[in-house]
Amino acid sequence: MSSRSVIPFGPQHPVLPEPIHLDLVLEDEKVVEAVPSIGFVHRGLESLVTKKDFKEMVYVAERICGICSFGHGFGYCDAVEHIMDIQVTERANYLRTILFELSRMHSHILWLGLMADAFGFENLFMDTWRIREKVLDMLEAATGGRVIFSILDVGGLRKDIPDDMLKGFLPVLKDIEKELAVDIRTFLNDGAVKSRLCGVGVLSAEEVENLGCCGPFLRGSGVKRDSRKLGYAAYDDIDFDIVTSTDCDTYGRTYVRANEILQSIRIIRQAVEKIPAGEVMVPVKGFPNGEHMTRLEQPRGEACYYVKANGTKFLERMRVRTPTFANIPALTQTLQGCELADVPILVVAIDPCISCTER
Amino acid sequence: MSTVNYVGQALKNLFSKPATCKYPFEPREFPERTRGHVENDMDKCVLCGLCQMRCPTGAITVDKKEQTWAIRPFSCIQCRSCVDNCPKKCLSMDRQYQEPGERKIEKKFDLSDSQKEALAAQAKAAAEKAAAAKAAMEAKKKAEEEAAAKAAEAGDTAGAAEAPKE
Numbered sequence A: 001m002s003s004r005s006v007i008p009f010g011p012q013h014p015v016l017p018e019p020i021h022l023d024l025v026l027e028d029e030k031v032v033e034a035v036p037s038i039g040f041v042h043r044g045l046e047s048l049v050t051k052k053d054f055k056e057m058v059y060v061a062e063r064i065c066g067i068c069s070f071g072h073g074f075g076y077c078d079a080v081e082h083i084m085d086i087q088v089t090e091r092a093n094y095l096r097t098i099l100f101e102l103s104r105m106h107s108h109i110l111w112l113g114l115m116a117d118a119f120g121f122e123n124l125f126m127d128t129w130r131i132r133e134k135v136l137d138m139l140e141a142a143t144g145g146r147v148i149f150s151i152l153d154v155g156g157l158r159k160d161i162p163d164d165m166l167k168g169f170l171p172v173l174k175d176i177e178k179e180l181a182v183d184i185r186t187f188l189n190d191g192a193v194k195s196r197l198c199g200v201g202v203l204s205a206e207e208v209e210n211l212g213c214c215g216p217f218l219r220g221s222g223v224k225r226d227s228r229k230l231g232y233a234a235y236d237d238i239d240f241d242i243v244t245s246t247d248c249d250t251y252g253r254t255y256v257r258a259n260e261i262l263q264s265i266r267i268i269r270q271a272v273e274k275i276p277a278g279e280v281m282v283p284v285k286g287f288p289n290g291e292h293m294t295r296l297e298q299p300r301g302e303a304c305y306y307v308k309a310n311g312t313k314f315l316e317r318m319r320v321r322t323p324t325f326a327n328i329p330a331l332t333q334t335l336q337g338c339e340l341a342d343v344p345i346l347v348v349a350i351d352p353c354i355s356c357t358e359r
Numbered sequence B: 001m002s003t004v005n006y007v008g009q010a011l012k013n014l015f016s017k018p019a020t021c022k023y024p025f026e027p028r029e030f031p032e033r034t035r036g037h038v039e040n041d042m043d044k045c046v047l048c049g050l051c052q053m054r055c056p057t058g059a060i061t062v063d064k065k066e067q068t069w070a071i072r073p074f075s076c077i078q079c080r081s082c083v084d085n086c087p088k089k090c091l092s093m094d095r096q097y098q099e100p101g102e103r104k105i106e107k108k109f110d111l112s113d114s115q116k117e118a119l120a121a122q123a124k125a126a127a128e129k130a131a132a133a134k135a136a137m138e139a140k141k142k143a144e145e146e147a148a149a150k151a152a153e154a155g156d157t158a159g160a161a162e163a164p165k166e
């Protein structure tokens, strides 16, 4: 019979990109309980809707998170557009899809790097982030910002992206695909890497459903659910597969994210080929009145945007349910009974975005 | 399944050129759309204040009396909203990022002398036009009044003329 000890983990910890605190109750090397506490970076962005013009709020929504910035801006614009009955043009929808997938790529490649860092493979970490830089360069060329794009607006996009620029992305994507193949092979086939990932944090399909998980974490346990199939933006016209894995462990989650990058490349290729010509912005008149709930698939999983408007230029209420928020219960579940050395891997496995969660 | 999977890439990384650029010696080339910081061409600004109104962070202050345009660069989020809304197109987005600083400063710009003169001339012209319009209005009003008075007089005389007939 050994005695229990409590180890504080975070909010400042080398493996954590963002501040979350966990109280790990240990028995020898085994974690028997993990108590999370959050609230270190709460900024009150949701209540800002009552003080900012509904159009200026797009900039605030984009800044909820630095990695899924486009997803947040999109969720907000989509909700307001539904309330105001605005039909976004086809071209804007396609461009939004392309930008969304580019940001999904950079988020997933970032995650692969963080994972490599968590299990101590620095070389792999550096290499994935080198590749990510190419995605960021494309985003910067298209929008003018590396992570905060400021290109979305209620009614479409503030700027068109010319066709030849989009065509210019295709060879870069091909390069990325080629270079990433080496890294993905290492992630999925390397014996040393597999020994750190396989069988760590096992959650069955039923368990992830009951815990209300979402995104790659859910699909890594074999549940085939992806909000992109709801058909917002241009996803309706584009053919892509929902990547799932039946491994139900951290290896499965890595498999899903790695292959989703390749699916994103596939989506962008189709979108660039099919994109119609035309305007990217429709005029917006008046103020929104009503309420709407938008569901969309961000890189980390499904996000819900609830917006309520009252016919003035200020909205009444905005609520964001972010994917990390849905995955934290699963995190505490997987931490129970794991080894202390696996804690960083399990924390990174949900792709925590704490700033999102705390808004 | 081998542990030497990554060795090829690692060796390649060892002998190839670094992926990063040697920053201070080799300045970064920004793409055309990069949003670095806001610049104002004080030769063209008319101090209309639209940029101040459209700035989501309130980083811009336009003072019409002092004829200055000021920006707090550390509050600016490089959203480009002011640049898109400026009617004179005097604002522009420079590609170089804002330089770091020790304090949150405010950069104030005086209107250029030529633009001050131009604005003054414009204001004078506008004032003259307004004065002329006012004078014209008054003259018109006077004329109308006179006409009305005349008509009333005529009506009176007509009434007087008609009265005996009944």
Ligand code: SF4
Binding pocket: B040, B044, B045, B046, B047, B048, B049, B050, B051, B052, B062, B085, B086, B087, B088, B089, B090, B091
């Ligand atoms: S909108 Fe343009 S012209 Fe008007 S005050 Fe601002 S910078 Fe000057």
Ligand code: SF4
Binding pocket: B038, B054, B055, B056, B057, B058, B059, B060, B071, B075, B076, B077, B078, B079, B080, B081, B082, B083
């Ligand atoms: S770029 Fe945006 S935040 Fe900066 S001064 Fe212009 S409107 Fe304000």
